[in-house]
Amino acid sequence: xxxxxxxxxxxxxxxxxxxxGLLTGRERARVLNHVTSCAACQVELEALTTVxxxxxxxxxxxxxxxxxxxxxxxxxxxxxxRPVHRFLRVVAIAAASLVLITAGFILAHHGALRGSATPxxxxxxxxxxxxxxxxxxxxxxxxxxGTTAWIYMSVNDANWTGTAWCSxxxxxxxxxxxxxxxxxxxxGAWAARLDASSSDVRSARVTDASGxxxxxxxxxx
Amino acid sequence: xxxxxxxDEHASDEALLAGIALGDDDAVLVFVRRYxxxxxxxxxxxxxDAGIAEDVAQEAFMRILRHAAVFDVRRGTVSTWALTITRxxxxxxxxxxxxxxxxxxxxVFMNLIGRDxxxxxxxxxxxxAAPAWAALTQLPPDQRRCVVLAAVYGRTAAEIxxxxxxxxxxxxxxxxxxxxxxxxxxxxxxx
Numbered sequence: 491x492x493x494x495x496x497x498x499x500x501x502x503x504x505x506x507x508x509x510x511g512l513l514t515g516r517e518r519a520r521v522l523n524h525v526t527s528c529a530a531c532q533v534e535l536e537a538l539t540t541v542x543x544x545x546x547x548x549x550x551x552x553x554x555x556x557x558x559x560x561x562x563x564x565x566x567x568x569x570x571x572r573p574v575h576r577f578l579r580v581v582a583i584a585a586a587s588l589v590l591i592t593a594g595f596i597l598a599h600h601g602a603l604r605g606s607a608t609p610x611x612x613x614x615x616x617x618x619x620x621x622x623x624x625x626x627x628x629x630x631x632x633x634x635x636g637t638t639a640w641i642y643m644s645v646n647d648a649n650w651t652g653t654a655w656c657s658x659x660x661x662x663x664x665x666x667x668x669x670x671x672x673x674x675x676x677x678g679a680w681a682a683r684l685d686a687s688s689s690d691v692r693s694a695r696v697t698d699a700s701g702x703x704x705x706x707x708x709x710x711x
Numbered sequence: 712x713x714x715x716x717x718x719d720e721h722a723s724d725e726a727l728l729a730g731i732a733l734g735d736d737d738a739v740l741v742f743v744r745r746y747x748x749x750x751x752x753x754x755x756x757x758x759x760d761a762g763i764a765e766d767v768a769q770e771a772f773m774r775i776l777r778h779a780a781v782f783d784v785r786r787g788t789v790s791t792w793a794l795t796i797t798r799x800x801x802x803x804x805x806x807x808x809x810x811x812x813x814x815x816x817x818x819v820f821m822n823l824i825g826r827d828x829x830x831x832x833x834x835x836x837x838x839x840a841a842p843a844w845a846a847l848t849q850l851p852p853d854q855r856r857c858v859v860l861a862a863v864y865g866r867t868a869a870e871i872x873x874x875x876x877x878x879x880x881x882x883x884x885x886x887x888x889x890x891x892x893x894x895x896x897x898x899x900x901x902x
Contacts, residue, residue, distance in 0.1 A: 506890030507883070511799070512867045534894075541893045543791040544843030545862035546798060552752030555765055559743055562769050566739065566776055632733070644733060677737065 497524055498531055505531065509538035510545075617688055619707040621645060621696070628705040633688040640683055641668060645696060648676040648704050658694045660686055668694075720744075724789035725782075732780035739776060746772075749790070750797045757801035757865050767804050771797040802865040846896035854889035861886055 501524045507513050508521045525531045621629040621643070629645035643656060656668040668682050684691070695706035720741050722730075727745075730738030750771050755764035775793055782792060847855055856875070860866040866874070872882040 503883075503887060506887050507861070507868060509890070510861050510886075511795070512861055512865075537894045537898045538890055541843060541846075541890060541897050542862060543787055544897060545847075545858065545893075546753075546794045547790060548844060548847075548859075549749065549753035549794060549798075549863050550756050551748040552755050554747045554751040554768065555761060558747060558751065558765060558768070562743060562747075562772050563740070565769065566773065567736075569773070569777075570734070642729065642733065644730075644735060 495528075498528060501525065501528075501531055502534065505535055505538055509535060509542040511542075617691075617709060619694070619709050621694075621705040621707045623648070623703070623705045631694055631707050633684075633691060633709070641694070643678075643694070643696070645673065645678045645705055646676065648673065648678075648696075650676055650698065650704050653699065654678060654704060655697050655699075656682075656694065657697070658684065658686070658691050660690045661692045662690070728779040728782050728789060731776055742776075743772060746790075746793055750793060753794055753797050753863075754801045756863065757798065758805050763804055764801070767801045768797060771800050774800075798865050805865075842897045843893060846893045849896065850889050850892055854885045854892070857882060857885040858889040858893065 501521050504513060504517060504521055508518060513521065525535055617633040619631050620627050621631060628648045629643065631641060631643040634640040641656075641658070645654075650673050652673065653670050654673050655670050658666050658668060660666065666684060666686060668684065671678055691709055693706060693708045696704045698704060722738075722741065724742070724745075727738045727742045731742060747768065751764060751768040754767040754771070755761065758764050758767060771793070774796055782789065847858065850858065857871055860871050860874070861868070868882045868886055869879055871877075871886070872879040875882065877885075
């Protein structure tokens with residue numbers, strides 16, 4: 491269809507309001523029904539949506555009432571500490587994997603990580619392992635599955651402040667440097683792309699500048 | 712990447728969401744501190760009541776934190792996502808109370824529609840909105856009012872028609888023309 495199509499002309503009358511989210515359900519359905527099959531209107535809608543997104547960013551900044559933050563965090567923690575069904579836990583891990591891949595995609599696009607390959611959005615749940623030191627649990631790592639893996643690592647209570655280095659050892663004995671990151675008061679978390687398949691990773695470790703191991707994890711075969 | 716808030720409060724929004732999805736409480740704290748003024752400000756602008764605005768902003772944060780794992784970067788920025796959730800909740804809250812929205816008269820609105828608005832009052836705080844701000848100032852005043860009422864304050868064409876005392880067709884026409892002009896400028900300035 492083209493912009494001279496009568497349906498295009500009718501729909502374009504409403505595209506601005508559609509982009510602003512102002513149409514009723516029935517009106518939205520009518521617009522969507524047309525836009526899904528009209529490339530020209532899709533382009534127009536994309537442009538108007540960009541405008542709408544920028545306009546909402548003009549919204550005012552206002553200091554929230556006293557206690558806003560503590561009330562919100564109390565409510566959040568009360569909900570997040572409820573017992574989680576095992577199935578939901580699996581869903582959460584799978585969802586975290588999706589975020590991990592998305593975050594990696596962004597980082598790769600911004601040049602924060604080496605390489606430019608776009609990660610493959612594998613649907614399988616990530617592999618996880620516990621980071622330990624001398625029998626103490628110090629955090630977790632997650633590896634997305636697929637030919638190009640993404641690693642997310644979270645370290646807590648590691649008694650270390652400063653720069654730390656992360657590396658993984660593959661099953662063929664090769665060691666890959668993942669990168670360096672900052673830790674403060676024993677805490678640090680980061681995500682990065684690995685030039686290896688997740689199934690090839692045997693172990694991971696975090697070290698200080700002298701090579702002293704702060705925490706490590708071994709993945710099951 | 713997300714790290715301790717004392718050292719990494721400049722982590723990207725997307726990295727914070729990744730940390731939140733994985734249960735990182737520090738990422739939650741940094742995100743809340745980064746966004747509370749924006750989300751509360753938007754809610755207050757729409758509902759006009761501090762108590763309701765807090766309820767709306769709190770619920771918006773809860774939804775964002777709960778659904779951090781499903782944020783899709785291909786569909787827009789985190790800020791747009793967060794603001795849209797807040798805006799929709801605020802509009803729902805307003806309509807639930809069957810209140811007829813009145814035209815906002817707060818300082819931000821006056822700045823947005825005023826001829827002498829100072830850009831640093833609004834868009835300079837948000838780089839992403841700079842092209843829209845520049846384009847907005849070029850619109851005729853009537854169109855600018857309608858666009859701001861719709862885009863920032865969530866007013867429908869019918870509500871704008873009522874509050875501005877103009878026919879519905881006129882409100883729709885101003886909205887359509889205003890958005891078309893903004894599109895021309897914003898698209899032209901996009902890379």
